[in-house]
Amino acid sequence: MKLEVGDRIQTKKTHPCGGAEFEITRKGADIRMRCLTCNKEIWIERIKLEKRIKKINGERPV
Numbered sequence: 001m002k003l004e005v006g007d008r009i010q011t012k013k014t015h016p017c018g019g020a021e022f023e024i025t026r027k028g029a030d031i032r033m034r035c036l037t038c039n040k041e042i043w044i045e046r047i048k049l050e051k052r053i054k055k056i057n058g059e060r061p062v
């Protein structure tokens with residue numbers, strides 16, 4: 001799965017604030033992303049995130 005800094009993703013599991021949209025702010029083995037609803041940044045393991053992604057920039061991941 002291709003993820004780039006600046007990509008907007010939608011996840012199956014929502015953030016505690018209720019938001020499901022995030023923007024990638026850093027990538028590596030762990031991904032840093034910002035919740036677009038509450039603006040908090042979180043770290044998540046790439047492998048975990050890939051399972052939770054529903055859409056990338058409005059499109060279904062390949």
Ligand SMILES: [Zn+2]
Nearest residue numbers: 015017035038
């Ligand atoms: Zn949030």
